[in-house]
Amino acid sequence: MSGRDTDGGAVIRRTADGSGADGADDRDGRDTAGGVEVRDLEVVLETRTVLSGVGLRVRRGGWLAVIGANGAGKSTLLKAVAGVLPHSGEVLIDGTPVRTLKPRERARLLAYAPQAPALPGDMTVFDYALLGRTPYIPYLGREGRRDREVTASVLERLDLSALARRPLGRLSGGERQRVVLARALVQQAPVLLLDEPTTALDLGHQQQVLELVDRLRLADGLTVVTTLHDLGVAGQYADMMTLVAGGRVAASGSPAEVLTGELIAEHFDAHVRVETDPSGRPQVHLERPGRPGRRGRPDREDRPDREDRPDREDRPAREGRPAREGRPDTPSGSGARTEDPCR
Numbered sequence: 001m002s003g004r005d006t007d008g009g010a011v012i013r014r015t016a017d018g019s020g021a022d023g024a025d026d027r028d029g030r031d032t033a034g035g036v037e038v039r040d041l042e043v044v045l046e047t048r049t050v051l052s053g054v055g056l057r058v059r060r061g062g063w064l065a066v067i068g069a070n071g072a073g074k075s076t077l078l079k080a081v082a083g084v085l086p087h088s089g090e091v092l093i094d095g096t097p098v099r100t101l102k103p104r105e106r107a108r109l110l111a112y113a114p115q116a117p118a119l120p121g122d123m124t125v126f127d128y129a130l131l132g133r134t135p136y137i138p139y140l141g142r143e144g145r146r147d148r149e150v151t152a153s154v155l156e157r158l159d160l161s162a163l164a165r166r167p168l169g170r171l172s173g174g175e176r177q178r179v180v181l182a183r184a185l186v187q188q189a190p191v192l193l194l195d196e197p198t199t200a201l202d203l204g205h206q207q208q209v210l211e212l213v214d215r216l217r218l219a220d221g222l223t224v225v226t227t228l229h230d231l232g233v234a235g236q237y238a239d240m241m242t243l244v245a246g247g248r249v250a251a252s253g254s255p256a257e258v259l260t261g262e263l264i265a266e267h268f269d270a271h272v273r274v275e276t277d278p279s280g281r282p283q284v285h286l287e288r289p290g291r292p293g294r295r296g297r298p299d300r301e302d303r304p305d306r307e308d309r310p311d312r313e314d315r316p317a318r319e320g321r322p323a324r325e326g327r328p329d330t331p332s333g334s335g336a337r338t339e340d341p342c343r
């Protein structure tokens with residue numbers, strides 16, 4: 001379900017059915033243990049300290065979005081959590097330090113989809129996704145029927161069945177990105193780390209991928225950590241956010257706490273309008289400086305005072321949202337407005 005905002009831009013909204021558990025998930029007998037905790041993480045690349053003093057905590061079944069400007073350290077943070085970068089400090093997966101896990105143990109606990117991995121051009125989509133089953137296949141053994149079934153099922157859910165026999169070298173960028181995600185999902189680990197999983201995807205596939213991840217999270221208690229550049233999407237799906245700036249945590253909290261006009265202006269140097277959607281989640285709209293805030297509407301200063309508008313008292317409070325009197329006022333100077341975007 002996608003909609004259009006009043007600015008004419010496309011807005012992805014979460015589907016209304018928060019339960020999301022469609023019963024079609026194909027994981028069996030798997031322990032869903034696994035929250036993530038990072039303590040005082042430091043990563044030095046070559047001679048440069050890229051992350052310093054980073055801490056975060058994601059409960060089992062939570063979705064954390066790591067946001068920040070280019071070069072802030074988001075991918076480095078994800079790689080350190082995935083255990084593929086040397087680090088100091090502690091990364092705990094379900095209470096176990098990731099550095100103490102053998103690769104096979106780690107792969108059963110944690111699946112990581114990098115932003116742009118090098119893909120073997122001659123390998124087929126199916127065989128590449130099947131690599132996600134490696135931690136379950138005995139040494140010197142072959143994959144079994146179950147492994148092939150899980151792989152086929154994930155490919156189907158990501159609209160990739162028709163491409164199953166296609167070599168990776170002959171895919172589009174968005175198809176490649178879904179194949180990388182497929183391999184991670186085929187791994188069926190309780191912790192899923194996704195580095196910018198939707199950058200190359202069209203709007204429909206973005207939504208398909210994010211909804212699938214959310215369904216798995218809600219149905220199986222999957223713990224999800226993603227980096228996301230699209231703050232609007234991050235605000236719709238994550239239940240917690242960490243804003244990284246200059247290799248440190250600049251802010252963390254709920255999407256409403258982190259996606260404020262002030263923080264976005266400070267750390268992204270971007271001019272935005274933040275609104276609250278009917279489900280209470282923040283929506284971030286880019287605003288062009290010097291233009292009216294909304295198409296076809298006069299600037300705020302030119303409009304009659306809200307208190308003077310005659311229809312205000314007659315309107316019912318929106319469903320799922322406290323009446324105006326119960327909502328906190330917009331912080332002064334935040335740049336965020338609280339008008340209903342549908343009016």
Ligand SMILES: Nc1ncnc2c1ncn2[C@@H]1O[C@H](COP(=O)(O)OP(=O)(O)OP(=O)(O)O)[C@@H](O)[C@H]1O
Nearest residue numbers: 045046048050068069070071072073074075076077
């Ligand atoms: N191997 C490396 N050696 C030294 N510095 C590196 C290395 N890899 C990355 N960096 C630097 O570390 C910083 C953080 O990089 P990282 O890829 O984590 O940023 P990011 O927040 O994911 O950025 P983006 O949004 O552009 O993907 C950047 O300044 C980058 O130039």
